[in-house]
Amino acid sequence: MRLLIVSNRLPVTVEKKGKKFKIKQSVGGLVSGINDYLNMIEYSDFLKFDHLWIGSSGIDTESKDKEKLTKIFLKEYSCHPIYLPEEVMEKFYYGFCNKALWPLFHSFPSYVEYNDEYWQIYREVNFTFAQQILKLIKPDDMVWVHDYHLMLLPQMLRNEMPQAKIAFFLHIPFPNLEMFSILPKEWCSEILQGMLGSDVVGFHIDEYLRNFLHCVKHFLSYKYKKGNILIANRLVKAGSFPIGINFQKYFEALKNKKIADKVKELKQNLKNYKVLLSIDRLDYSKGIVNRLKGYELFLEHNPQYWEKVVLVMVIVPSRVGIEQYQRTEKQIDELIGRINGRFGNVNWIPILFQTSFLPFEDLVSYYNIADIAFIIPLRDGMNLIAKEYIASRADGTGVLILSELAGASKELTKAILVNPYNISAIVSSIKEALEMPVEEQISRNRKMQEVLKRNHIGKWGNDMIKELLPIKE
Numbered sequence: 517m518r519l520l521i522v523s524n525r526l527p528v529t530v531e532k533k534g535k536k537f538k539i540k541q542s543v544g545g546l547v548s549g550i551n552d553y554l555n556m557i558e559y560s561d562f563l564k565f566d567h568l569w570i571g572s573s574g575i576d577t578e579s580k581d582k583e584k585l586t587k588i589f590l591k592e593y594s595c596h597p598i599y600l601p602e603e604v605m606e607k608f609y610y611g612f613c614n615k616a617l618w619p620l621f622h623s624f625p626s627y628v629e630y631n632d633e634y635w636q637i638y639r640e641v642n643f644t645f646a647q648q649i650l651k652l653i654k655p656d657d658m659v660w661v662h663d664y665h666l667m668l669l670p671q672m673l674r675n676e677m678p679q680a681k682i683a684f685f686l687h688i689p690f691p692n693l694e695m696f697s698i699l700p701k702e703w704c705s706e707i708l709q710g711m712l713g714s715d716v717v718g719f720h721i722d723e724y725l726r727n728f729l730h731c732v733k734h735f736l737s738y739k740y741k742k743g744n745i746l747i748a749n750r751l752v753k754a755g756s757f758p759i760g761i762n763f764q765k766y767f768e769a770l771k772n773k774k775i776a777d778k779v780k781e782l783k784q785n786l787k788n789y790k791v792l793l794s795i796d797r798l799d800y801s802k803g804i805v806n807r808l809k810g811y812e813l814f815l816e817h818n819p820q821y822w823e824k825v826v827l828v829m830v831i832v833p834s835r836v837g838i839e840q841y842q843r844t845e846k847q848i849d850e851l852i853g854r855i856n857g858r859f860g861n862v863n864w865i866p867i868l869f870q871t872s873f874l875p876f877e878d879l880v881s882y883y884n885i886a887d888i889a890f891i892i893p894l895r896d897g898m899n900l901i902a903k904e905y906i907a908s909r910a911d912g913t914g915v916l917i918l919s920e921l922a923g924a925s926k927e928l929t930k931a932i933l934v935n936p937y938n939i940s941a942i943v944s945s946i947k948e949a950l951e952m953p954v955e956e957q958i959s960r961n962r963k964m965q966e967v968l969k970r971n972h973i974g975k976w977g978n979d980m981i982k983e984l985l986p987i988k989e
Contacts, residue, residue, distance in 0.1 A: 517656045519567040519981075522649065524609065524665035526571040526595045527551055530585065537575075537585065539593075543832070543873050544797075545900050546662060546687050552762040553977040565658075566594075570649060572605065573597035598648050604637060609665070612638040614835055616699070617664045621688050622801040622895040625698050627840050635703060639668060642710070646672035653677065658984060661714070663687045668706065671713030683984045684714040685757065688897040689923070690724040696731050705735050712736075712747060715987045718757040718980050720898045720923040725756045753987060757980050758927060759898055760972040766907035767965070769880040778881040786885060789826040790950055793886030795874070795901050796893070797834040800844045803894040803919065803936040804831065808851040808867075810892075810942025815859050815866060817943060823864040825950065827890070828882065832873050883908035888915045888949045891922070892936040898923040902931070907968050912958035915949040917942075927967050930960035 527547045531538045541547075554567060573585065582599055589595040600608070612634035619627035646669055649659065653673075658681045661669050670682050690696075696704060708731060711717050719725045725743065732738050738745050745752040770776050792811070796802040811827055831848065835841050852867050859866045874882065883889070889905040899922040906916055906928065916931040918924060925933055934945045 517565045517658065518654065519565050520649065520653060520657050520659045521550060521567060521569045521662070522645065522659060522666060522669065523547075523550070523569070523571045523662040524613075525574060526569055526589070526593070526597060528589070528593050528595065530573055530575045530597075532575060537581075539588070545898070549687075549759050549761075549900065549973060549976075550662070552765070552973045556762065556972075556974040557977070568652065569593070569595045570645070570652070571595070571598060572600050576600065576602045576605070596648070596652060598645060600641065600644070604641065607634050607637040608641045610835065610838060613665050614838060618688070618801075619840070620695060620698060621664060621691050623689075623691060623695060624800065624895075625695060627800070628698065630700070639706075642666055642668035643672060645669050646676070649673060650676055653680065655679075657681070658683070658981065660685070660980070668710035669713075671710045674713035681984055681987075682714045683716040683718065683980050684711055685718040685980065686711075686724070686897070687720075687759070689895060690719055690728045690731075692727045693730045693734055696727070697734075701735070704731070708732055708735055712738075712745065712752050715750075715752060716980055716983045717752060717754040719754075720756065720758050721926050722756045723926075724897075724923075725754060728754060751987060753983050755983065757976055758923065758971055759900070759976045760968065760974075761900055761903045761907060763907050763965075763968050763972050766880060766883075766904050767910055769908060770884060770910055772877070775877050775880055775884075778877060779884045782881055782885040786826065786828075788824075790821075790824060790887045791885055792825065792827045792888045792890045792946070793830075793882055793905075794827060794890045795830045795832075795879070795882065796891075797832045798841060798845055798848075798871075799834055800840055801893055801895050803892050804829075805844065805847050805851065806894065806936050806939065806942065807890060807892055808848065808855065810939050810946065811867075811890075812851070812855045812858075813939055814943045814946045815855070818947065821950070822859060823861075826865070827867045828886065829867055829869045830874060830882070831869070831871050833871055879904070880908050886914065888917060888946070890917050890946075892917060892919040892934055892942065893922050894919070894936050896922040896924070900924075902928055903968055906931075906961055906964045909961055909965075912961045912965075913954060914961060915952050915957055916961075916964075917945045917949055927971060928964050930963050 525542055527542050528539050529542045586597055589597050615629040661684045670684050673680055729740050743754045852869050855866055883905045891902045902918050902924045918928055918931040918933055919936045920933045932945045932949055934941050
């Protein structure tokens, strides 16, 4: 038995420099989450299987390069690359996925672009994936399809292999009926039918699950009971499976001397300040602009904290070239400049800002020097940064300010939960976090750490597969 993991991108990325190829680790929550799961099941007594990860290579190559790269991917990374022309990837990924599905599913309807050509390309790419998988799949294999890029794929596979074992997991929110209905009716029906080609359909939280079931009933008239949907002679199980993290990896990180030394150095550099930490991908859904407005208003109303607090902000560049992202980046740059110019002086810069991806050692070091994690997206499927911060605090100290509209808020209930659209509430949350007694910090964090220990990344994957294996019976 093999597990075929299918996602838009592979866990490694290819770059061509001259005549040479450079392969490096991909970034993002989906890749890190699945990689952590695969690492954990190597030592699991519950499941023992090989895996093959299928996804686009990220590069459009000539035929001779395809053959060479495919051998490297298979041998060294257990991956099978799918090669898509650059112009197709542009209209599929930057077009339909990120100009229609992403804003709609994150409740930004005014950002949605309706483009029939993008929709046709989306269908074609899903079909290309299906054809590649059908060449690779064996009778006992399980297929686990991931995320909004490939929502039509399960049904395409089902059409050719009725007995296949297929699971689908959505890593972003599923919108409510009113929001989803903004798409053309035929698109809605085909997307839902595509997802229901799976035996198991998974979401992070019950809210997204309910939204999906309401849409299924409205557009397809299928009845359901407790997440069980009967389609002709086939049962589909829809459920919530909150993705976790490798808790011990973060909790024990300070045992690594390199990380401990880095933490000591950072603490020395910032010893005069209370540190707020904000880490995000550049995206309008992450609420970075509202976060900065809240911080500015906090400084305006609380001059007693001038020269005593600093916001360390890390923003990883993302989806360069999409208009909404460029607009968000411009707003962020202007706000940071305004806040530092308005409140800063030669001795104090209120916001320390960098735009780069942080490797694990640096990331955990930042978690351990931050008195407060400042995580308030406008909408987020889960948000693993919040979970990683709490897991990293081995001594139990630290305060998490978390958006009510992040999926993680359903588990991390002892965080300071805030409405990210309410700037006054953001101001109050910063003050509450700065003034929270250490005893209360530890009490809250220990409870959240227990939740993260139980709902770890291994449980997420195993729970989905446990649902998948017996469903044919």
